[in-house]
Amino acid sequence: MNNFNFLWLFDPSVQPQEYLKMVKQLQFQWVVANPHILQNPAFIPSVKEKDLSLGLNFPVFCPQDFLTKHPECYGLSSKGLKTQQDWLHFACPENPDFLEYQKKDLRNWLERAEPKLVSLDFIRHFIFWEKVPLNMPPQDMNEGCYCPRCMDSLAKAFGENLRQLSPHQLKEHHGKELAQFRKRRITQVAKELSGIIKEWDSQVPVMMKIIPWLEEEHQGARSSIAGQDLESIKDFIDIFSIMSFLHIRQESPEKMKQLAQEVRDITGKKITLTLQSRSIYGEPELDDERFVEYWESLKEAGPLGFNVFDYNSLCDAPERLKLLQALINE
């Protein structure tokens, strides 16, 4: 598991050889990719030919292609909308048919890609955390799911009086029950998917991507809203991948270390961190000085490895790529 660093690629139109050229330039030994990238017939053979280790990044509740073909699988957000925002398409986590489909798809990709690691991505309830302003309380967030199926399960588990309540009333007066309900579900799904992976090959590490919020932030929303309860989920996960895109919300480099420490303290597991290479959502430009500060903090956090977001943004910024190479070679 040494040198577990990799470069994200999400654009399926990129030629595998072009992408792998940059991977080699950065001296990375891993490629971790989503099914929509791996389905290019040239991709997996090219990775193996270059003697790189291949990991599968499996988007548990966010398989966009599937959801656009099966709109009945979307959830319902706290604002009464379909659980979709921008590029983020989310399924209802309580839908058993959807979960069966995902299990089948996971098994299929295990056979097809023979990954040396599986990353469980979007394993949470719907929340576009990147666009949540600092300090926003859960009551104001557009999150979910509150569809009739979820409300039915919630009422059965925690009392019929909850069935008719609005998302706002639930969060205001029954936050604890809602949190328990979501945490149980996400942990159960992690357990089942991790079981499938370990059954396929018990040596393959299971990684889970988690939102970059500390436990006390947003009134505990990492676990209560997203359902990512690290304490209970840790038994099924080998590595926690913290999506430390801190520049999106203009957060301090120091937070990289706080997140790493907290996740280690809670789980006792290895962690990896994300290095955002450029601005993503129109936030102020990520300048060299700040970029280096994030890098230094990441290094001090002592992760198992780091992942860089992403190939396309570095393609457009040759100077940033050069800087990153220099930092890696230091």
Ligand SMILES: [Zn+2]
């Ligand atoms: Zn639902």
